[in-house]
Amino acid sequence: MRGTSVAWAAADPYAAALRTGRGPLFLRRTDGWLLPLEVERWCGRADHVDVAVLDRCEGAVLDVGCGPGRLVAELAARGRTVLGIDVSEAAVDHTIGLGGQALRRSVFEPLPGEGRWDTVLLMDGNIGIGGEPSALLERVAALLRPGGLLIAETVPGHVDERARVQVVDTVGGARAAGAPFPWARLGTPALLRYARRAGWRSVAQWSAGGRCFAALRTRHTSSTAEPPKSTAVISSQRARNPSGDRPVADR
Secondary structure (H helix, E strand, O other): OHHHHHHHHOOHHHHHHHHHOOOOOEEEEOOOOEEEOOHHHHHOOOOHHHHHHHOOOOOOEEEEOOOOOHHHHHHHHOOOOEEEEEOOHHHHHHHHHOOOOEEEOOOOOOOOOOOOEEEEEEOOOHHHHHHOHHHHHHHHHHHEEEEEEEEEEEEOOOOEEEEEEEEEOOOOOOOOOOOOEEEEEEEHHHHHHHHHHOOEEEEEEEEEOOEEEEEEEEOOOOOOOOOOOHHHHHHHHOOOOOOOOOOOOOO
16 A cells, blocks of 8 residues: 555645645546545534534544544544544644644554554545555454444445546646555445445444445444553654655555
């Protein structure tokens, strides 16, 4: 997954957009198709749809691909143990600036609290990380405690797409940075198919504000492991710049 990490990390238009809080910004497929990215919403406060999702979270929360940190900040303001991870240094900086804890780290490399998180979030299309939903679901299951909860945002309809994409800030894509990297787009039906094969149990599916979500739970329901400690998260946050021979983070 290192190529994916480096490609996104090198996408300067993405970092610039997070720093300004404005688009336009797109994922562009190699065939030229553009997916608009909702930079303004990501850089704003958690909206009512986000808040309803966060109300479903249990215990300690890991936000995979936290972006500029609106969800991490909202949970932190509630006094919850929460950690965001993201490929982008700009995203991590923004999250920390909002009062959240964040690491520039890949979901596919070692993380604090492995096997002990109560909830993992894959919001804003992050079910696409790495371009292989089955691999991502397997990794998330390893991060969660037995019986832990995954909340994923999906796309409307029966979509099951894998593509190579590039971050661009203009329709023409003249300023695109970084090599194309694999991404996936899944509707809820496709996500549930992959989840069933991997041993997940469906908990709920819902739509709100034009967005779609699914909640899944690992099948095991008991564990002797303790939840991640907030002091451990804080300690790990200080190591924000992994060594050059390790991938940074997947968004």
